[in-house]
Amino acid sequence: MAAVQETVDRVKSIDVTEYKYGFSSVIEMDKAPAGLNEDIVRLISSKKNEPEWLTEWRLEAYRRWLTLEEPDWARVNYPRVKFDELHYYAAPKSHSGPKSLDEVDPELLRVYEKLGIPLQEQELLAGVEGAAQRRVAVDAVFDSVSVVTTFKNELAKAGVIFCPISEAVHTHPELVKKYLGSVVPTSDNYYSTLNAAVFSDGSFVYIPKGVRCPMELSTYFRINEQNTGQFERTLIIADEGSYVSYLEGCTAPRRDENQLHAAVVELITHDDAEIKYSTVQNWYPGDAEGKGGIYNFVTKRGDCRGKNSKISWTQVETGSAITWKYPSCILRGDGSRGEFYSIAISNGHQQVDSGTKMLHLGKNTTSRIISKGISAGKSQNTYRGQVSAHRKATNARNFTNCDSLLIGNDCGAHTVPYIEARNDSAQFEHEATTSKISEDQMFYCQQRGLSAEEATALIVNGFVRDVLQQLPMEFAVEAQKLIAISLEGSVG
Amino acid sequence: MLEVRDLIVSIAGNTILDGLNLTVRDGEVAAIMGPNGTGKSTLAYVIAGKEEYEVEGGEILVDGEDILAKSPDERAAAGVFLAFQYPVEIPGVGTMTFLRAALNAQRRARGEDELTTPAFMKRVNEAGAMLEIRKDFMKRALNVGFSGGEKKRMDILQMALLEPSVAILDETDSGLDIDAIRIVSEGVNKLRSAKRSFVLITHYQRLLNYIVPDTVHVMSGGRIVRTGGKELALELEQSGYRDFAPHSAAQPAAE
Numbered sequence A: 001m002a003a004v005q006e007t008v009d010r011v012k013s014i015d016v017t018e019y020k021y022g023f024s025s026v027i028e029m030d031k032a033p034a035g036l037n038e039d040i041v042r043l044i045s046s047k048k049n050e051p052e053w054l055t056e057w058r059l060e061a062y063r064r065w066l067t068l069e070e071p072d073w074a075r076v077n078y079p080r081v082k083f084d085e086l087h088y089y090a091a092p093k094s095h096s097g098p099k100s101l102d103e104v105d106p107e108l109l110r111v112y113e114k115l116g117i118p119l120q121e122q123e124l125l126a127g128v129e130g131a132a133q134r135r136v137a138v139d140a141v142f143d144s145v146s147v148v149t150t151f152k153n154e155l156a157k158a159g160v161i162f163c164p165i166s167e168a169v170h171t172h173p174e175l176v177k178k179y180l181g182s183v184v185p186t187s188d189n190y191y192s193t194l195n196a197a198v199f200s201d202g203s204f205v206y207i208p209k210g211v212r213c214p215m216e217l218s219t220y221f222r223i224n225e226q227n228t229g230q231f232e233r234t235l236i237i238a239d240e241g242s243y244v245s246y247l248e249g250c251t252a253p254r255r256d257e258n259q260l261h262a263a264v265v266e267l268i269t270h271d272d273a274e275i276k277y278s279t280v281q282n283w284y285p286g287d288a289e290g291k292g293g294i295y296n297f298v299t300k301r302g303d304c305r306g307k308n309s310k311i312s313w314t315q316v317e318t319g320s321a322i323t324w325k326y327p328s329c330i331l332r333g334d335g336s337r338g339e340f341y342s343i344a345i346s347n348g349h350q351q352v353d354s355g356t357k358m359l360h361l362g363k364n365t366t367s368r369i370i371s372k373g374i375s376a377g378k379s380q381n382t383y384r385g386q387v388s389a390h391r392k393a394t395n396a397r398n399f400t401n402c403d404s405l406l407i408g409n410d411c412g413a414h415t416v417p418y419i420e421a422r423n424d425s426a427q428f429e430h431e432a433t434t435s436k437i438s439e440d441q442m443f444y445c446q447q448r449g450l451s452a453e454e455a456t457a458l459i460v461n462g463f464v465r466d467v468l469q470q471l472p473m474e475f476a477v478e479a480q481k482l483i484a485i486s487l488e489g490s491v492g
Numbered sequence B: 001m002l003e004v005r006d007l008i009v010s011i012a013g014n015t016i017l018d019g020l021n022l023t024v025r026d027g028e029v030a031a032i033m034g035p036n037g038t039g040k041s042t043l044a045y046v047i048a049g050k051e052e053y054e055v056e057g058g059e060i061l062v063d064g065e066d067i068l069a070k071s072p073d074e075r076a077a078a079g080v081f082l083a084f085q086y087p088v089e090i091p092g093v094g095t096m097t098f099l100r101a102a103l104n105a106q107r108r109a110r111g112e113d114e115l116t117t118p119a120f121m122k123r124v125n126e127a128g129a130m131l132e133i134r135k136d137f138m139k140r141a142l143n144v145g146f147s148g149g150e151k152k153r154m155d156i157l158q159m160a161l162l163e164p165s166v167a168i169l170d171e172t173d174s175g176l177d178i179d180a181i182r183i184v185s186e187g188v189n190k191l192r193s194a195k196r197s198f199v200l201i202t203h204y205q206r207l208l209n210y211i212v213p214d215t216v217h218v219m220s221g222g223r224i225v226r227t228g229g230k231e232l233a234l235e236l237e238q239s240g241y242r243d244f245a246p247h248s249a250a251q252p253a254a255e
């Protein structure tokens, strides 16, 4: 209840047209010239002092990319991205690898402060009650570059590696070489291939055998520079019997042009390991007329490589002009489990095509999909999900529940499930509902004293409750506020 | 106090209320009876501010203040409560959450402090006990899967909690079993107060044995066509509405 109240207060306190995170900062940037060719790929690689194998890996991806076509099967419409006008590399000037907080450009720290990211470890330590449990190690990525990673030392004590991937290439080359591209191969799809060619940075996590990561790990992505594509690459490996919970948050300034974001996230769990990956995505969605906003073309995939391992994706998607995103699980290990919990909200002119894939390969594998799509304004919201059982995947089980809620008459919700069982023992269940907040419901709530906004927030929060419960506590509160904010102007 | 003056209301081009007058004083319980489709629920909805009705003329005053320009939630904060003929289900929203959100929204609108959790719980528990509503109902989504009678009791619980100055009960008795009618009536009787006006819309004289009204109004053809004391309900029980043909010149509206 308190949270609902807070949501409501927050909604009231915010100017309808104001995207809160839409400030742009003046920071000197080091930018590659626009366009893409082998020289740019080499430039990016050399900026990072990368070893030869990685430069070659990128070049190979680039050559592949040239042969691929931009996909058009998703239910999204947008003017094609002009890939030759984009800048493929942008970094705050004077940046050479992550620094301690003291050395970071104070302007940059102010940006993160505005975003409410607890970069200052001291602040956290001195923080409010429950600080000990609330500590979150943060890797902040500004445009394409990882700027600072907190709590490094403490994590190191536990044997956890949490650092920018550009650093891991040098400090743990054997791990990077072994796992990079092992879940999302370079040629997987158009955007991931582009990412492989030009990725600039992202987070790297390795949790050693038997270790339960002592705190939540978190990355905040922010796009600041104009006309840049952002291509992060995240790689998380949970070795046997380990556990990690990882949070990802995203914002971008308001801009009239569309900006491209094409990240790749790869997760690997070995025997009995578990990764819980949560995202609250709040990229700039564009203005009321549908101008500007982020194109979010992301490839996220987890590989339950070991037996009885588990990967769980939870996402709250409220931002971006276009979302094209299908966090997936390859259930390779026997007894492994994949989960996907999603809240996807679209308002204004946003277009969301999102869902998941659960590929059952091992025996006795289980998966669970809970998707809640909310469409308002003139937006279109599509759930696209694939569940398949391989020939040898005996006793594969999936439960899918896919609910859509419509607010108003000008939006659309679509459900596109693909189900394929090549083993007779598979048990796949699929439930789907589409509902609308009815005028009678609104009137009933208002008759009891709730404003239209309060009533909508209450009903929507009720609708997404199952998924919110999957998020770490603070994230759930944040997500609840975001939901209310992103539905602003959708009623009345 | 509720004052409805010369109210003309149409929906989809059809005039439903056709110059309706009704005054319910502080502390008064007024019953409205009348044939199906005559506009009783319409009157209730229009007072509560439902949008789809077109108010073409007249005024509605609550405690002397014209409420026609107010939104439904503002009217609620001004003291208007409607127990629905068909209460609405709100999936996913816990009953407790809803009650608290509603109560606090009204308190905020009136510039009052929100209730603390213990104070709120106490109020809900008292109202629940009075209406004999089991506590596990409070944990369920509001009205979802409730039986017809349970929904109506939940509406009366909300009335007890929200303490309106004008309470309109639209056929709260229909669908209630005999015990429930008694329980709900006792609840309403406890809530009768010198400052509260009640409008009971009902088809059955039986309810009026439990909640004894001060006045009984007969509505027909979108107007109040006769007003009397509680004995008028008994008379109707005998003779039906045949004497109250719409716009019958032989039966001038009382008052």
Ligand SMILES: Nc1ncnc2c1ncn2[C@@H]1O[C@H](COP(=O)(O)OP(=O)(O)OP(=O)(O)O)[C@@H](O)[C@H]1O
Residues within 6 Å of the ligand: B011, B012, B016, B034, B035, B036, B037, B038, B039, B040, B041, B042, B043, B052, B085
């Ligand atoms: N949304 C609507 N569209 C068209 N006509 C409507 C609408 N709502 C009500 N009406 C009509 O208005 C008239 C009055 O309806 P109302 O529900 O107010 O009657 P009532 O007196 O409450 O009847 P009952 O005793 O059956 O509850 C009816 O003829 C009804 O069909």
Ligand SMILES: [Mg+2]
Residues within 6 Å of the ligand: B040, B041, B042, B085, B170, B171
């Ligand atoms: Mg009626």
